Amino acid sequence: MKHFFQFERYNTTYRKETVAGITTFLTMAYIIIVNPAILEAAGIPRGPSTTATIVAAVFGTVVMALYANRPFAIAPYMSENAFIAFTVVKVLGYSWQTALGAVFVAGVLFTVLTVFKVRSWLAEAIPLSLKCAFAVGIGLFLTFIGLNETGLVTLGVPGAPVKMGNIASPSVLLAVFGYLLTVFLMTRKIHGAIVIGIVATTVLSVACGVTPMPTEFVSMPPDLSPILFQLNIGDALDIRFFPVVLTIFIMAFLDTVGTLIGLSMRADLLDEKGNLPEIEKPMLADALATTVAPLLGTTTTGAYIESATGIEEGGRTGFTALVVAGLFLMSLFFAPLFTIVPPHAYGIALIVIGSFMIEPLRRIDFEDFTELVPAFLTIVLMIFTYNIGVGMSTGLLTYPLLKTAAGKRHQVSAGMWVLAGLAVLLFVFFPKM
Template sequence: MQNFFEFARHKTSYRQETIAGITTFLTMAYIIIVNPAILEAAGIPREPSVTATILAAAFGTIIMALYAKRPFAIAPYMSENAFIAFTVVKMLGYTWQVALGAVFIAGVLFTLLTVFKVRSWLAEAIPFSLKCSFSVGIGLFLTFIGLNEVGLVALGVPGAPVKLGDFTSPSVLLGIFGFLMVVVLMAWRVKGAIVIGIVTTTVLSILFKVTPMPEHFVSMPPDVTPILMQLDLKGALDVKFFPIVLIIFIMAFVDTVGTLIGLSMRADLLDESGNLPEIEKPMMADALATTVAPLLGTTTTGAYIESAAGIEEGGRTGFTALVVAVLFLLSLFFAPLFTIVPAHAYGIALIVIGSFMIQPITKVNFDDFTELIPAFLTVTLMIFTYNIGVGMTSGLLTYPLLKVLTGKGKDVKAGMWVLAALSLTLYIFYPHK
């Protein structure tokens, strides 16, 4: 096992990788409850959706572990599930079966493009400054999510989008305690600091009756049959539905590329040219997962930014992902136990991780506005639109545009023009109320 995952080359161990896997799982276990809750708005039954979510995450993460051998977990994407539920189904009036058909088509396209190495060619065409901005943007995006989950930041009043949270709330106070605990432990170089902080905050939350104990710790997995293989391919292939398929494809593509590059930069897995070696392998894991997910009854899946939590704990190989996959499979029977972790407990991990992911901004050339502005737009729009895809496409669009307008068009690789064109179609076809 150590030879298979190349522990010696990555200077890691079973203990380090296991702690990393547990940490990643704890920071993303919320998806077991949140994804079905969002998709229920589209008409997908919640209980079968829980099983579909877990199986999709486990399948993709196992492929990532054993084939790609990278410490990245895979699960249904949050932005894509909301797009399917609230835009495609509730706003535009399509059925969830047709929407899942579109996800399947996107997955097949991903697989084909990965096999022919088109996706890796496009990823390598992205300039280094944008790759840095992906890492920074994802880090601050995680921080913003964490601040909201802990309650340090809340929705604002008219005229102010956000405001300071309620510092008298027990959950906020526990979140602050957990955050400080993790930071102090990390300052003392304590291994497993993040998972210690999450577990301690959860236990205290239960003791102080902020978080209720579940009625059961063990349960049989809900029957997935009502949503299994229910996708409507015929409806998804209708020419009128093409813009939706295109949007799902683009959103998932840019989310995956940005997440893989951002996480790999933090894990020091990029080569001297700023590229992820054999990037087509984690991309294939993502593509296969996206193809299988709609067959199971859930939406687009891909590499999860919460994998950064495990990377911070030293996760460097596929064994980290294997631990995550095993925990997801166990959660089929222990879902009440795994989902007891409250938002203010896993939120502290996201805040801490964000602080570690902003370092690459120092590698952006601040004296060259054609490098700085696309990176700046990527980071800021990723956070302020609460959408990784929007942030990334803004950078992919403005980079070649500014280069051409300033006489530096030769700096733009051919693949960047393809990415810019794809990014533009997102804004052209994206449906608005």
């Protein structure tokens, strides 16, 4: 097992990888509840959708573990599920079966482009400054999510989009305690600090009556048959549905590229040129998962940014992902137990991780505006639009334009122009991302 996952090469151990897997799972277990709740708005029944969410996560994460040997967990994407439910179905009026058909078509395209190494060619065309911006933006995006989940930051009033939460509320006080405990343990170099912080906050939250105990701990998984293989590929191939397919394709592509590069930079997996060796392997794991997910009855899947929490705990190989997959599999029967972790407990992990992911800022050339401005726009728009795809698209579009305006067109690769074109298409077909 150690030889298969190359523990010696990545200087890791079973303990590090296991703790990393548990940490990643705890910070993303919310998807078991949230994804079905969002897709229910599209008419997909919640019970079967819960099973589909878990099975899709298990499939994708196992492929990531055994084929790609990377510590990245895969599950249904949050932004794409909201796009399917509220835009494609509720606003545009298409059926959820047709929407899932579009996801399947996008997954097939991903697989073909990955096999022919087109996706890896495009990923390697991205300049180092933007790759650093992706990592920093994702880190701060995670922090913003964590601040919202813990209640430390809430929606504001007109003129102030956000504001400080109610610092006197029990959940916020527990979050502050959990954060300080986690930081203290990390300062003391205690392994498993993040998972200890999450578990300790959860236990205290239950003990204080802030988080209710589940009525049951074990349950049989809901029947998947009502949504299994119910996708409508025929209608998804209709020319009138092309903008939706294209939007799903580009959103998922950008999310995956940004997440893989950002996480790999934090895990020190990039080579001297800033590229992830054999990036087509995790990309293929992502593509296959996206192809299988709509067959099961759920939406686009991909590498999760919450994997950063496991990476921070030392996860470096596919064994971390294998642990995550095992825990997701267990959650089919122990969903009430795993989903007891409240937002103010897993949110603290996301805040902690953000502080570690701003390091790549040092690699951005602050003296060259053609490098600085696209990186800056990428980071701030990821956070302030609450959308990774918007930030990435802006950076990919402004980089070649500024280089050309500054007489440095020779520094822009052909792949970057292709990515800029995809960014333009995304803004044209889906201007309200």
